[in-house]
Amino acid sequence: MSKLRLQISMSLDGYTSGPDQSVKEPLGVGGERLHQWVVALRVWRTAHGQAGGEDNESSRVLEAEIANTGATIMGRHMFGGHPGGWDAEKPWRGWWGANPPFHHPVFVLTHHERAPLAMEGGTTFHFITNGIESALEQARRAAGGKDIALAGGANICQQYLNAGLVDEMEIHQVPVLLGGGERLFERVTELHGLELVETIATPNVTHFKFLKR
Amino acid sequence: MSKLRLQISMSLDGYTSGPDQSVKEPLGVGGERLHQWVVALRVWRTAHGQAGGEDNESSRVLEAEIANTGATIMGRHMFGGHPGGWDAEKPWRGWWGANPPFHHPVFVLTHHERAPLAMEGGTTFHFITNGIESALEQARRAAGGKDIALAGGANICQQYLNAGLVDEMEIHQVPVLLGGGERLFERVTELHGLELVETIATPNVTHFKFLKR
Numbered sequence: 077m078s079k080l081r082l083q084i085s086m087s088l089d090g091y092t093s094g095p096d097q098s099v100k101e102p103l104g105v106g107g108e109r110l111h112q113w114v115v116a117l118r119v120w121r122t123a124h125g126q127a128g129g130e131d132n133e134s135s136r137v138l139e140a141e142i143a144n145t146g147a148t149i150m151g152r153h154m155f156g157g158h159p160g161g162w163d164a165e166k167p168w169r170g171w172w173g174a175n176p177p178f179h180h181p182v183f184v185l186t187h188h189e190r191a192p193l194a195m196e197g198g199t200t201f202h203f204i205t206n207g208i209e210s211a212l213e214q215a216r217r218a219a220g221g222k223d224i225a226l227a228g229g230a231n232i233c234q235q236y237l238n239a240g241l242v243d244e245m246e247i248h249q250v251p252v253l254l255g256g257g258e259r260l261f262e263r264v265t266e267l268h269g270l271e272l273v274e275t276i277a278t279p280n281v282t283h284f285k286f287l288k289r
Numbered sequence: 290m291s292k293l294r295l296q297i298s299m300s301l302d303g304y305t306s307g308p309d310q311s312v313k314e315p316l317g318v319g320g321e322r323l324h325q326w327v328v329a330l331r332v333w334r335t336a337h338g339q340a341g342g343e344d345n346e347s348s349r350v351l352e353a354e355i356a357n358t359g360a361t362i363m364g365r366h367m368f369g370g371h372p373g374g375w376d377a378e379k380p381w382r383g384w385w386g387a388n389p390p391f392h393h394p395v396f397v398l399t400h401h402e403r404a405p406l407a408m409e410g411g412t413t414f415h416f417i418t419n420g421i422e423s424a425l426e427q428a429r430r431a432a433g434g435k436d437i438a439l440a441g442g443a444n445i446c447q448q449y450l451n452a453g454l455v456d457e458m459e460i461h462q463v464p465v466l467l468g469g470g471e472r473l474f475e476r477v478t479e480l481h482g483l484e485l486v487e488t489i490a491t492p493n494v495t496h497f498k499f500l501k502r
Contacts, residue, residue, distance in 0.1 A: 265468030
């Protein structure tokens with residue numbers, strides 16, 4: 077059966093975004109430091125239509141993340157844009173431009189209904205208003221036997237962790253402090269059988285892989 | 290010059306002790322899980338007068354911690370016992386028995402004055418009531434050119450980190466959640482030049498070493 081794989085970058089002090097998130101700074105103050113390791117990679121840049129980039133130990137970690145992924149689940153906050161209901165005139169279409177890097181169905185958990193949004197390159201955003209289990213069921217169907225990526229933010233990760241629905245957890249821990257923001261494990265008190273099975277250490281990031289035993 | 294080396298075990302969710310600390314459970318509920326990696330080691334057991342134990346990748350990390358250490362600084366909470374002033378009848382003498390494993394001067398930060406307490410094996414506890422800088426100065430003098438270990442708990446580590454006085458930070462991160470307790474980096478928003486220089490990954494613990502650049 078296809079697995080639900082939580083994949084997220086976290087600071088040494090446990091944050092997945094910095095303090096004072098805003099439309100201008102969607103990752104909060106300093107939050108972009110969490111992703112410096114990944115945006116420098118050739119494999120990431122290629123997926124985002126950019127040239128150049130590095131190949132290093134983190135490349136194969138990211139390649140393994142992308143491989144065999146047939147659908148993505150994310151929270152409304154990660155999809156981004158204005159808070160509250162969708163703007164009828166000019167509804168937010170995500171951070172990623174006309175051709176988002178997913179190239180598969182993406183399920184956005186939200187309180188506000190909206191018709192599916194088809195983008196270029198095979199990405200369609202589906203807006204799910206009836207909870208995490210429904211989103212997982214729909215994502216699993218859409219993934220056609222492949223795995224489902226749980227991309228964040230922290231709140232959605234917490235909901236899936238606490239429901240015991242996460243089959244694999246890949247944490248990219250960055251050796252910086254953010255000093256505030258959203259903590260990945262806030263209100264999470266147990267791992268529901270997830271155990272550390274692999275650690276890949278690099279100077280800029282430590283990749284932890286947990287699997288459900 | 291001798292270095293101040295912070296050395297502490299931390300959970301994946303950032304705690305150095307579990308929730309609901311008490312005299313019966315000084316590390317809080319589940320807090321002993323932070324130290325399972327170290328109490329299993331032969332080098333730890335030998336230092337604590339116990340036979341047996343394992344030799345693995347963590348052994349050389351612990352050996353390097355112990356080597357070249359001439360004094361230790363800790364908080365009153367880590368020294369332990371009853372809260373408040375010292376019991377005049379039967380003052381607390383630490384958790385470690387008649388022959389503590391330090392074998393050098395230990396400086397305990399406290400609000401309550403007390404005469405030095407000499408134990409067997411070369412450990413003398415000095416009780417410091419005039420703050421972290423005084424404790425560091427006295428520890429540095431006592432260490433005779435060797436390094437000073439900053440052993441915890443979290444509150445004392447935060448004070449030294451925020452004062453920019455930590456020269457080396459060794460975090461032993463254990464892949465478990467404690468879900469509550471004392472967070473190492475609470476109220477710490479920057480590393481004051483400490484940078485990750487080495488990561489040693491084992492199945493049970495990840496050893497991070499940060500050095501001041």
